[in-house]
Amino acid sequence: MPRVLIIDDEKAIRNTLKDILQYEKMDVDEAADGIEGLKMASENKYDLVLCDIKMPRMDGSEVLASLQQLNPDLPVVMISGHGTIETAVDAIKHGAYDYISKPPDLNRLLVTVRNALDRTTLIAEAKTLKRKVYKTRQMIGESEALVKIRQMIDKVAPTEARVLITGGNGTGKELVARWIHEKSLRAAGPVVEVNCAAIPSELIESELFGHEKGAFTSAIKQRIGKFELANEGTLFLDEIGDMSLPAQAKVLRALQENKITRVGGEKEISVNPRVVAATNKDLMEEIRKGSFREDLYHRLSVIIIHVPSLNERVEDIPLLAEHFLKEVCEDNGMAAKSFSPEALKELQKINWTGNIRELRNVVERLVILGEKRITGRDVKSFAVK
Secondary structure, three states, X not given: OOEEEEEOOOHHHHHHHHHHHHHOOOEEEEEOOHHHHHHHHHHOOOOEEEXXXXXXXXXXXHHHHHHHXXXXXXXXXXXXXXXXXHHHHHHHHOOOOEEEEOOOOHHHHHHXXXXXXXXXXXXXXXXHHHXXXXXXXXXXXXXXXXXXXXXXXXXXXXXXXXXXXEOOOOOOHHHHHHHHHHOOOOOOOOEEEEEOOOOOHHHHHHHHHEEOOOOOOOOOOOEEOHHHHOXXXXXXXXXXXXXXXXHHHHHHHHXXXXXXXXXXXXXXXXXXXXXXXXXXXXXXXXXXXXXXXHHHHHHHOOEEEEOOOHHHHHHXXXXXXXXXXXXXXXXXXXXXXXXXXXXXXXXXXXXXXXXXXXXXXXXXXXXXXXXXEXXXXXXXXXXXX
């Protein structure tokens, strides 16, 4: 239910607006002057404010300026019994969403209110989507290991060198790959990810290089492969250690010649992606076992970045936990929660076999099951396996 604040020194106007908005299923609060209205706006969350311009104690334009400092995204509709075009233009120029005259026209009022509330909803959705897009691009922590990784990224990213990222599951290898792309000269181009472990060996070539119509039974139309899609950008080959030997041979050729041939096709296509690969396997051991090509390894590993496990950088756990706590609360529309010092110490004692991914899941569980202040006892009850 939308929550609206009416700030007006005329009780009759407040009552009229309140009756109209409550009939439209809105939750309405009232304030008799600007000072009272600002106090209420600072203590509560509103989706819309209707504010009179001429009021004692504090003018409506002053209230508008203060509300904008308090929450720049909060739509404010100014109302006045002395309406002129100049007044309306001035109000909107100073940040008001809209302007209506007294006595308010019912249809005009409802259209303005609904549009303002729609704008509030769109802004909230855009912020949520933005968080979902960018939250994975933050590297949280100040440990020596993480500082070295950041320094390595800064040196390597502006070059065209291929990078091999190693580390256990959930350590953040994809995050490192994305930062390499973001800081590279190719940042304006696409970053295309291929999870080599998730694609059946018989389909990996089609996924990487594309196929022509009729190349095999289910090839009902031409498909563009990831190498082409990542042209002039970055191709991230995740879990490269799980790629089949035949596919490895074709990837090696593509890296050597910057050319590919679609499955079922004959034409060579020039491609120019920067390849960043990642693996949780010991590729030297895979080479000894004959399941990974040594020549491909040397093509991929011009630069090697090892991402340590969370157990190797426990000093980063409090920062990561606090970050995930805020993120989970915001994503779920929950009131802010906090960790006690004992809770953070308990989190540092856990053996994180699933690394950062596991920590994020545990924090989400604690947010859902714990109280406003998450304690060490909560961690022992809900987090420890």
